Amino acid sequence: GIQVEQSPPDLILQEGANSTLRCNFSDSVNNLQWFHQNPWGQLINLFYIPSGTKQNGRLSATTVATERYSLLYISSSQTTDSGVYFCAVLTNNDMRFGAGTRLTVKP
Amino acid sequence: DSGVTQTPKHLITATGQRVTLRCSPRSGDLSVYWYQQSLDQGLQFLIQYYNGEERAKGNILERFSAQQFPDLHSELNLSSLELGDSALYFCASSGGPRLADYSLSYNEQFFGPGTRLTVL
Numbered sequence: 392g393i394q395v396e397q398s399p400p401d402l403i404l405q406e407g408a409n410s411t412l413r414c415n416f417s418d419s420v421n422n423l424q425w426f427h428q429n430p431w432g433q434l435i436n437l438f439y440i441p442s443g444t445k446q447n448g449r450l451s452a453t454t455v456a457t458e459r460y461s462l463l464y465i466s467s468s469q470t471t472d473s474g475v476y477f478c479a480v481l482t483n484n485d486m487r488f489g490a491g492t493r494l495t496v497k498p
Numbered sequence: 499d500s501g502v503t504q505t506p507k508h509l510i511t512a513t514g515q516r517v518t519l520r521c522s523p524r525s526g527d528l529s530v531y532w533y534q535q536s537l538d539q540g541l542q543f544l545i546q547y548y549n550g551e552e553r554a555k556g557n558i559l560e561r562f563s564a565q566q567f568p569d570l571h572s573e574l575n576l577s578s579l580e581l582g583d584s585a586l587y588f589c590a591s592s593g594g595p596r597l598a599d600y601s602l603s604y605n606e607q608f609f610g611p612g613t614r615l616t617v618l
Binding site for chain 1: 607
């Protein structure tokens with residue numbers, strides 16, 4: 392099946408710093424999602440982004456489908472950004488998740 | 499609050515038992531998705547239902563089954579439980595019929611708070 396790799400596995404930032412999270416996938420996909428799981432376990436859908444760039448406040452994402460990767464940018468990080476960020480790739484009938492990037496933002 | 503509810507929040511049971519997890523989607527959403535999150539396997543997609551019909555199947559074990567009822571709530575049944583089935587089980591809902599619908603607004607998934615299952 393399709394492989395999804397996220398990097399880095401762990402990231403520690405000082406509040407206000409910027410960061411880039413990466414998601415590589417091994418085959419063509421129909422769509423790609425980014426999720427945030429907060430420290431309390433709640434999953435939140437951040438972006439659906441099969442290709443191109445989308446922005447939502449301090450977060451933006453870029454997917455280059457032809458090169459099989461996606462990037463999630465977090466600018467001016469806040470402590471509330473802490474948690475685990477997952478990417479998931481979608482084919483017609485399946486969805487595969489990466490192992491996640493654990494982000495810790497220190498005040 | 500996503501509008502998706504899951505019951506129970508916590509469930510502790512023994513190996514070999516059977517449990518049922520329940521999910522109520524957001525009002526108006528026709529699709530329900532089930533996911534498992536465990537320490538060993540990470541996040542995995544299990545199964546999707548749309549308006550009562552199975553639409554997509556992921557890494558769901560044969561001991562597990564799901565259904566979506568006419569009122570659109572869904573149940574995930576886990577039987578012959580093993581220690582390795584201990585996990586957080588999430589339900590999500592969306593308005594779209596297909597797992598890989600390209601339209602962002604049509605298929606955005608909203609997650610419930612999860613049911614934590616502990617098998618002793």
